[in-house]
Amino acid sequence: MIRELLFPVFYGLVIFLAGMKVMEASLAKLAGPLLKRSLHKATSTPAKGLIASALLSALLQSSTAVTVLTIGMVNAGLLTYARTLGIILGSNIGTCLTTELISLQISTLAPPLLTAALCLWAAAVMAGELPSGRLPEVCRRIAGPLQFICLAVAGFALVLWGIAVMQSIGPALEDSGLFRWFLDHAATSALWGLAAGAVLTAMVHSSAAVIGMAMGLAASGVMPPALGIAIVLGANIGTCVTAVIAAIGSTPSGVFVAWSHVTLNVGGALLFLPFIQPLQSLSAWIGGGPAAQLAHAQTIFNVFCSLAVLPLCYLPVWSRLEQRLQS
Secondary structure: HHHHHHHHHHHHHHHHHHHHHHHHHHHHHHHHHHHHHHHHOOOOOOHHHHHHHHHHHHOOOOOOHHHHHHHHHHHHHOOOOOHHHHHHHHHHHHHHHHHHOOOOOOOHHHHHHHHHHHHHHHHHHHHHHHOOOOHHHHHHHHHHHHHHHHHHHHHHHHHHHHHHHHHOOOOHHOHHHHHHHHHHHHHOHHHHHHHHHHHHHHOOOOOHHHHHHHHHHHHOOOHHHHHHHHHHHHHHOOOOHHHHOOOOOOOOOOOHHHHHHHHHHHHHHHHHHHHHHHHHHHHHHHOOOHHHHHHHHHHHHHHHHHHHHHHHHOHHHHHHHHHHOOO
């Protein structure tokens, strides 16, 4: 029983995280310079920072990457203290694209998508190595970016494959007495699900992996959607750990970025915790099965929290606080 549970989870998680890293690294190579320029230029107001950060986080598929980069830019003096507030809010919105895509339950497309992406990547690599004159200049110019796009698609295919592997534990998990014990306790208090999501995310450093696992269990009927939503809220807490680690030894402004991220996610999760049932009802009304409900809940949570806090970013206290820290 333990082997039936642990091996697919470990195997699927490794595939999932590998896919996430391939996708993140490829998109970073493709859009890294754009990310730095955009965060520097498009943060004149918190609202602009939120929009720019949401778009770039959706492109890079990692709010943690944007937050850590923001800490580095603040430490280097490239961003001011107040300009980071909108970036923090927008980064959480952008990553909802991953969970919404996973909720489509298109894991059966993983093998053909991975094969097609790798074949096209190999063709782009060979095209880039051909001597001048053998290919039109336009084809040579797009060969480089096409390589990274193909690798990003291959990474997404690995993510879908990892989700499918982790979903395979459904029947064994349903028969597990330990999981039934967890479900019985979680039925009395959503704090169990919240704690599980936070701890697992802190351990694997990927909220998408934990949410994807919960979506797989919910889709197979093993986990109630309400418990899955509690795990989603907890995952948003656990994802703050990487930013806190990145802030160790940072300037006061860098520490502020990290702890603002923590305050937003922890405060939002605790605010939503008593309203899991209404959140599930709203997610079900939007449409889709149990997995889609978890994805919609993640999107509603992040969009609501970010837009609710946005007006506070315009308070003059942030500019005064920055001046005090710099003096």
